[in-house]
Amino acid sequence: xxxxxxxxxxxxxxxxxxxxxxxxxxxxxxxxxxxxxxxxxxxxxxxxxxxxxxxxxxxxxxxxxxxxxxxxxxxxxxxxxxxxxxxxxxxxxxxxxxxxxxxxxxxxxxxxxxxxxxxxxxxxxxxxxxxxxxxxxxxxxxxxxxxxxxxxxxxxxxxxxxxxxxxxxxxxxxxxxxxxxxxxxxxxxxxxxxxxx
Amino acid sequence: xxxxxxxxxxxxxxxxxxxxxxxxxxxxxxxxxxxxxxxxxxxxxxxxxxxxxxxxxxxxxxxxxxxxxxxxxxxxxxxxxxxxxxxxxxxxxxxxxxxxxxxxxxxxxxxxxxxxxxxxxxxxxxxxxxxxxxxxxxxxxxxxxxxxxxxxxxxxxxxxxxxxxxxxxxxxxxxxxxxxxxxxxxxxxxxxxxxxxxxxxxxxxxxxxxxxxxx
Numbered sequence: 001x002x003x004x005x006x007x008x009x010x011x012x013x014x015x016x017x018x019x020x021x022x023x024x025x026x027x028x029x030x031x032x033x034x035x036x037x038x039x040x041x042x043x044x045x046x047x048x049x050x051x052x053x054x055x056x057x058x059x060x061x062x063x064x065x066x067x068x069x070x071x072x073x074x075x076x077x078x079x080x081x082x083x084x085x086x087x088x089x090x091x092x093x094x095x096x097x098x099x100x101x102x103x104x105x106x107x108x109x110x111x112x113x114x115x116x117x118x119x120x121x122x123x124x125x126x127x128x129x130x131x132x133x134x135x136x137x138x139x140x141x142x143x144x145x146x147x148x149x150x151x152x153x154x155x156x157x158x159x160x161x162x163x164x165x166x167x168x169x170x171x172x173x174x175x176x177x178x179x180x181x182x183x184x185x186x187x188x189x190x191x192x193x194x195x196x197x
Numbered sequence: 198x199x200x201x202x203x204x205x206x207x208x209x210x211x212x213x214x215x216x217x218x219x220x221x222x223x224x225x226x227x228x229x230x231x232x233x234x235x236x237x238x239x240x241x242x243x244x245x246x247x248x249x250x251x252x253x254x255x256x257x258x259x260x261x262x263x264x265x266x267x268x269x270x271x272x273x274x275x276x277x278x279x280x281x282x283x284x285x286x287x288x289x290x291x292x293x294x295x296x297x298x299x300x301x302x303x304x305x306x307x308x309x310x311x312x313x314x315x316x317x318x319x320x321x322x323x324x325x326x327x328x329x330x331x332x333x334x335x336x337x338x339x340x341x342x343x344x345x346x347x348x349x350x351x352x353x354x355x356x357x358x359x360x361x362x363x364x365x366x367x368x369x370x371x372x373x374x375x376x377x378x379x380x381x382x383x384x385x386x387x388x389x390x391x392x393x394x395x396x397x398x399x400x401x402x403x404x405x406x407x408x409x410x411x412x
Binding site for chain 1: 242243244245246259260261262263265266267272278279280281282285286288289319320321322323324325326327330331356357358359360
């Protein structure tokens with residue numbers, strides 16, 4: 001899974017390394033595929049992805065093209081459900097029980113639960129082998145601080161993968177980021193790669 | 198003023214002072230420019246900000262501060278930056294007073310379809326399903342007729358966005374309230390007769406006794 005929203009708060013350097021590695025047939029979980037030539041869009045253009053779980057692909061015609069010609073399987077999820085399923089995956093919960101999607105085609109094949117007279121859809125937790133996330137800065141231990149709308153899915157994904165690689169803009173000495181400002185504690189982060197200037 | 202701007206101006210009249218409002222991308226995003234700053238309205242953008250401000254002057258863009266369409270924005274004094282789980286918790290949890298969404302179709306029971314045209318255009322739902330389901334009030338802002346085809350239909354044949362009906366529909370021709378799964382015509386555009394409107398509308402609707410001209 002890769003953090004970012006339309007390329008904002010996305011780990012650009014890691015994505016470029018992934019494209020350069022020539023990896024194919026990846027399953028990618030992300031909010032969107034940005035635009036061709038930008039962030040996650042580069043992975044799509046490189047045909048590195050076989051299966052995609054996202055909420056929005058409207059601004060990337062290349063994603064739509066690959067979906068239509070059958071080279072890319074796309075599962076669309078409501079953004080709030082997607083992020084909450086990832087959160088559930090990281091928080092050790094067995095599922096997400098949400099009203100979003102009830103009575104729409106998203107209901108197909110899913111369980112509908114009735115709780116206190118209200119209906120909800122049961123959605124399953126999402127985890128990944130790797131989470132690639134972006135942050136404003138990290139200390140040498142891996143404590144992360146985020147920036148404005150570049151937070152988006154990053155702190156949530158940091159909890160929901162076996163290996164977490166963070167790409168901060170700066171890596172600073174331990175103690176520079178005060179405890180109150182740490183959003184993702186270092187114990188969740190396995191590797192750091194500073195963003196290229 | 199273009200038809201879209203007229204729709205946006207009318208929607209802006211629905212925004213109460215001191216509320217938290219989410220505007221969808223496209224036409225709904227035009228609404229903000231018709232809301233006076235002194236109204237104390239906070240705009241939420243689902244990518245993670247409460248207190249969205251105007252576009253920054255050229256050269257003052259912050260690459261980490263954008264709206265849900267990816268365009269550069271500013272944050273007003275008192276703004277808050279949040280992650281996507283918090284953002285959608287606010288949406289799903291009923292903390293957003295009003296959302297304004299674009300539409301592909303609205304039907305006569307007040308149901309909205311706005312996220313895909315099978316086989317043709319599949320942008321994905323993004324945040325629309327959560328907004329249509331969880332916001333306290335849902336207004337759809339759209340053009341009434343596109344390429345000669347009415348978007349106000351008897352029954353949506355495009356995939357629904359939510360099973361919850363919207364509350365208000367504002368088009369360039371009319372304003373409809375949704376009450377008990379029926380469309381009630383409340384306002385009609387200047388210079389348009391009821392017959393003109395009926396022939397441009399596939400959906401059946403009732404006309405309010407206090408029908409007025411759209412301002």
